[in-house]
Each structure stands twice: as C-alpha cells, then as structure tokens.
Amino acid sequence: MSTILKVRDLNISFGSNHAVRDVSFHVDKGETVALVGESGSGKSVTALSTVQLLAGAAEASGSVRYGDTEMIDANARDLRRVRGNDISFIFQEPMTSLNPLHTIEKQLTESLSLHQGLRGAEARTRVLDLLNKVGIRDAQTRLPNYPHQLSGGQRQRVMIAMALANKPELLIADEPTTALDVTIQAQILELLAEIQRAEGMGMLFITHDLGVVRSIADRVCVMQNGQIVETGPVAQIFGDPKHPYTKKLLDAEPSGAPAPIASDAPVIIEAEDLRIWFPITKGFMRRVSGHVKAVNNASLSVRAGETLGIVGESGSGKTTLALALMRLISSDGPIHLEGRAVDGLSNKELKPLRRDIQMVFQDPFGSLSPRFTIEQIVAEGLDVHGLEPGADRRQLVKDILVEVGLEADMIDRYPHEFSGGQRQRIAIARALILKPKLMVLDEPTSALDMTVQVQIVALLRDLQAKYGIAYLFISHDLRVVRAMSHNVMVMKQGDIVEVGSASEIFDNPQTPYTRALIAAALDLKAEKIIDQ
Template structure:
C-alpha cells in the first residue's frame, strides 16, 4: 500500500512573550492510501497542531521543521498556489467546534454552495441537489427545510453534521477529522463513523482521525498513534495497541472510564422539583405580520420528579427536548403544565418572586470556555452570583471563593487568572464552582463532560458525586454519553422528538429497555466500544 501522507521528524514551536515553546517534538508517521490512522491523546498533546502542520495552517508565530509529504510533494515551505490547490480539495478538515468554522451571517445553503461552486463549478439547481444529498448523508432530517437556516438555529450536533457535509463536498483524497464526533449523539456518532468508513472504501479516501477517546477508534482505525506532550509514545495496528498496550500512558488512556454507581437516595428524601404533563411548544411565525403557521413541539407531556440526593439522567438525540425540559423546570423559558419546586407551584410566579429561588437552582453548561467571560478573572466569575444573591452563610466573598475552589480541586492561588489560562478540565471546574458557591439544591448539568478528555471526564464525574454526597444535591444530568449517565444516574428519562419514550430506574432502563428507540441508543453507545 502506497502512502498518501508521510510525516517525518516533524517539529513545531511557538514563540510567545520572548519564549519558545515546543508543541510537537520529532513526530513521524504515515497514512496509506485508503487507510484510517488515529492520532490519540489528551488535550495539549499536540494532535491538532500536527494535523494543521500538514497543509501549513499554523499562524506566523509557529516555526515548523521536518518533512510533510503529500502525494510526494513537500508541504512545508510549499508555495501559496500549491497550498490553495491542496487545501479543501485534496485535503479537507472537519473541526471539533463548528461555530468557529461556520459563518453566523450566512445560511447553510449559501455556505455549502460557496465551497461546491469554488471546487466543482456547480451552481443553481445542480448545487442545491448536491447540498441536499450531502445533508441527507450526514443525517440532517428534512434537509430542504434547513437550507435557509442559520447556524445558530441548529443544535450543536446538527452544526457538526453540516461541517462534515462541507468537508465531504469535494470528495477529498485525505480527510483530516479533528474530534468530529465529540458533540454528537451516540446514534449519530455511530452513523457518522460508519459514513466515514463507507466513504473511505467507496472513494478510496484516506483518513487521519484525531480524538481523545480511544474507545471510538477500536473498530474504526487501522492504526493508532498515541501522543503525549508533543511526542508519539506508541504506534501500531489498532488490534495490537488495544490488546497489548506497551506504554503506561496508553494503558492509562484505555482504563479511563467512568464506572460504579451513585449512592442510594434516602427513602424519605425531600422532593425538590416535579413536573406534571409539561408541554413546551414554540410557534413558527412567517410573514410581515408574524402569523403563526405551525408549532415546534419541543416537549410533549413530560411528568418527572427529582429528590434531594438524586440524579435524573436525561438522554436522547440532539433536538429531542432534553435541555428545553431542564430550562423549563428552572423557569427560564415558558411552558404549560405543572411545575412545583419544593412543594410550591411556581408557574405563576413573577420574575421578582423567582429571583429568590435562583440561588437554589444552578446550571453547568457543556462548553465551559463559551460560558465563562474571557474578561473576568476566575475569582470574579465564581463570585458573580454572590454579588446578586449574597453569601449563603454570610462569609466574605473572597473566603467563599477560596473554599469552593478547594472543594472542586482548584488552587486558590490561581483565582486571579483568566479562563484562557486554564485547561478544559480546569475551566469546567470553575463553572462547577460558580454554581456550587451559592449552595444550590437543584443543579442542571448540561453535557458537563462531553468536551473533556476521558481521564478528566472520570475526575469530573467523581467530583460531582462527592459534591452530591456532601450537600445532598438534586441533579438533572443531560448527556448523550450513556456510559457517564449510567455511572451518575438513579433514574433515566429517554426523550425522542419531544416525547418521553421511557422513564424509570437506571438499572431497568439499561438492563431491560422497553422501547426500540432506547435499545437503539444503548446499542450505539456500547457497541462502539466493543
């Protein structure tokens, strides 16, 4: 098998503030024609920098050495003309965060059509037909109705699918996928992995797959390169790496998985929140007069209850209504049906009346970097809620911040740093500290581990368990990672297109699912890792 990509002794360094930092140190590997090679490692290991180096996509602050040959042509120091020909045509990228790659001011049709027109010369109806074909391939339902949508009108998973469609539009010889399934549901993740595998065979396409999750490449990659601190510490055939990992770091990555069960809930535990036949529909308005022409049925007839010390796992595909349900319980969006908080009917409460409950209801979001102000220090971020609601036990703000930082595993000496100075796992700890400093009773955890490395994921799950144990917290845990849900949850709600299709004890749902949809989710989640 001939090699389509040959990387030899690649080095990348960045100069900043008068200092030189080595990000990649003598990396060598090859990608054969029609082969899938996975670059695996934790955040900061140099995976993405290595990939970007292949077509000189690093900034001016980077110094690149070594050799990168694509089809025998040297990419390091190549002319702009050659790089323009290769980028997006011969070599395409799929990035982890689609919102950094999609233009928020352009519709999906315009963005996809731009790439198709540039590389294939298709316009008009031919371009539209190609766009619809691509969106169908990546699992966008009813793609014709989505052509006029803007990126902010799509869920995170849907945006990632659009990015994948853009990358596949021009039939690249080599596809570099940088964490392409991190934000996707387990069923869509399985579909995308299968789609990429099928394209690799039918189009004789090669794939460089970058991920921090070894489990998803077990059945997907031909070879694996394990990176740590800018170096490849182990590489070889996937089967051999998984069967007999030689390097301690590889062994640690393979063993990193959230396991165990949550502590049992006391029989007499207080009921914190309840919904009765909750319904959340959003009107579809068109025309100058904004006439209502239909309804987006986000949640239909949801009746659930969560007690102190209990975790309710909410699972389902993107757009199923998971986050909408949680936001309605917190009274952050309107709804119909019953909502009670600690026995009080809060449906008719005014904003002023609800304000006194806000300190008891907190939320931790999926993307800690997006939910933390880059202009505020760690201390200011954590103390922001104290400025609104006051300290729950009357302590000075600095003391409260110091204590909660220690609780979540952060060094209080770093409280004067800004979010960009922390790792992804540390930023998520800051987000958790911001919620916990007010001593809430109910916490919504909206995909709190999906953007994290597997080893950090295990640490965050253990942290959340400890905080629940210490403060008897009620959690609504939203996730598409069913392995994490199983480790965290007492009960599980399975949602599909706004409907609660299954609700029961976690053990029953995982061991004895009653619906075909739940069985499909479980199969997709656990078969990938088999």
C-alpha cells in the same frame, strides 16, 4: 499499499513553547490512522501542519510529504492546489466552520468552482449528488438553507460533503463527532467508513474518544505532550498497550454508581404534566397558526441526593425541560420546589428561590467571563443573593475552590489560565458556593477529555454524597449517564418515552427508541465498522 502522507521528525514551536516534538507517522491509501491524546497533546497542531495552516508565529521543521510534494515551506501555489482539493478537513464544530451568511448551495459550489471550474447547472447537480451521498434528506429543499436552519448532525454532514467535493486523497477529521448525539455519532462514523470504502481515500482521524477510535481506525498513534509515545494496530493498542499513558487513557472510562438515596430523602423538585409549546405566528397580525411542541406532558420527581439522568437526541426537549423547571422559560403545568408552587411566581418572587437551583453548562470557557478573576466569577452569586452575616467573601471562595479540587491561591487568576477540566471545576464551584438544593448539569463533560471526564464524575458524586444535592444530569454520553444516575428519563421529540432506574434502562430497555440509543453507544465500543 501506496503512502499518501509521510511525516518525519516534525517539530513545531510557538516561541519558547514546543508544541510538537520529533513526530513521525504515515497514512496509506484506504487506511485510517487515529491521532489520540488529551487536549494540548499536539494532535490538531500536527494535523494543521500537513497543509501549513498553522498560525503565523509557528515555526515548523522536519518533513511532511504529500506524495512527491514537501509541504514544509511549500510555495503558495502548491498549497492552494493541495488544500481542499487533495487534502480536505472536517472540523469539530460545523457552526464555526460554515459561513452563517451564505446558503448551503453557495458554500458547496464555491469549492467546486475554485478547484474544478464547475458552475451553474453542472455545479448544482454535483452539489445535490454530494448532499445525497452524505445522507441529507430532501437535498433539493436544503440548498437555500443557511447553517442555523440545520440540525447539528445535518451541519456536520454538509461539512463532510464540502470536504469530499473534490474527491480528496486524504481526509483529515478533527474531532468530527464530539458534539453530536450518540445515534448521530454512529451514523457519521458509518458514513465516513462507507465513503472511504467507495473512494479508497486515506483518513487521519483526530479524537480523544477511544470508543470512536476502536470503531473506525486501522492504526493508532498516541500523543502526549507533543510526542507520539506509542503506535500500532488498533487490536494491539487496545489489547496489549505498552506505555503507561496509553494504559491510563484506556482505563479512563466513567464507571461505578452514585451513593444510594436516603430512604427519608425529601422531594426537592417535582412537576406534573408539564407542557412547553412555542407558538408559530404568521401574517401581519401575527396570528398563531400552530405550535412547536417542545415538551409534552412531562412528569418527574427528584429527591435530595438523587440524580435523574435525561437522555435523548438533539431537539428531544431535554434542555428546554430543564430551563422550564428553573423558571427561565414559561410552561404550563404545576412545578413544586420543596413543596412550594413556583410555576406562577413573578421574577421578584422567584429571586430568593433561585439560589436553590443552579446550573452548570457544557462549555466552561463560554460560560465564564474572560474579564473576571476566579474570585469575581465564583462570588457573583453571593453578590446577587447577599453574603451570610459575618461571612468573609474571599475566604468563602477559597474554601469552595479547595472543595472542588483546585488551589486556594488560584483565586486571582483568569479563565484562560486554566485547562478545560479546571474551568469546569470553577463552574461547579460557582454553582456550589450558594449551597443549592438542585443542580442542573447540561452536558457538563462532553467537551472534556476522557481522563478529565472521570475526574469530574467522581467530583460530582462526592459532592452529592456530602451535601445531599439533587442533580438533573443532561447528556448524550450514555457511559457518563450510567455512572452518574440513579434514575434515567428518555426523551424523544418532546415526549418522555421511558423512565426507570439506571440499571433497568440500560440492562432491559423497553422501547425501540431506548434500545436504539443504547445500541448506538455500544457500537462505538465494538470492533471496527470498516471491513478489513
């Protein structure tokens, strides 16, 4: 096989911070090499160095050769020729990579015009061909769409189409499936495998999800603290890892089960035939012409110390249902919190009850104010609902920080000074300090490294066993759902298609949709999709 990319003794530093140290690897034509490791290990910085997309403060040394071209200190003309043409990128979050002000057609045409000189009808034909190739249905009707009008999976397919527009020799995929549902994740991986087979391109795949690595990579490079600590074929790395860090990563999978529910545990929240429909209005008079049926006739009951896992693809109604239960959006149908009807209460009447239902979000950095100290963030709920008489606000914050596994002296620091896992612990502390009866956990682990996921799952289970908190756990990661949940609800397009204990749902699913979800999750842990 001919080598496309050859990296030798690469070092990258940002001032006194050495992000990458003596990294060496290569990617051959038709081969997929995975760079794996936790956040901050240097994976993305290494990938960005291949076409010199590093920040201005970065200093790079060593060698990065694409074919006969040395990319370190390459001139602007050579970089323009290679970027987006010979070497293309797919990034983790397509919404931040796609221009929200331009249509899909314009964004795809721009690359074709720049590198191939295609315009007009010729460019449109090529765009349609690309969209069809990546599995966008009714591609013709999608051309005038803007990114916000597409689903997450569709946006990622558009990003792949843009990356493939100029038939690159090397595709660099940086966490391209992390934010996607398990079924869409499997589809994207299969799509990349099919395109690679057809085009014979090399691929550098960056991820912290070892299930994805097992399904798509030929070789693996494990990175820790800016260095490659182990490298080898997929079978060797997964079957006989040598380095302690590699073993730690492979062992970092949520497992076990939550503590049993007490037989006399009271019902914390219940709903019956809950319906959430959003009206579609048209015309000058804004007459209702139909409805978006987000949730149809949902019924549930969650007891103290119980976790109800809610799973389903994007748009299935999971988060909408949770927001209705929290009375943040309106709905039809009775909702009872500890036996009290809350569906008809005003905002003023709901205020004293809100401390009993708290929420932890997917992105801890986005949900924590960068201008507040940790004390201000965690104590915000106490300020809203009032301290208990005689309580010491600062001491309460310190105590809850220790409860979630942080240090009490972190109280005066700011969110940017913490890792992703620590920020999620802060978000949990903010919810926990009010001693809620119910916590809504909306994708609380999907943005975290595998080792940190295990820690957060263990923390949540310990807190539940200690305080008897009821959880609504929303996630597309079925491994985490199984480790967290007593019972599981499966949603599809607003309907509840199956409900049962975690063991019943995972071991003996009854509906084709549930079986498809579980099969997609298992595919990511199976042997390679790509033919050898």
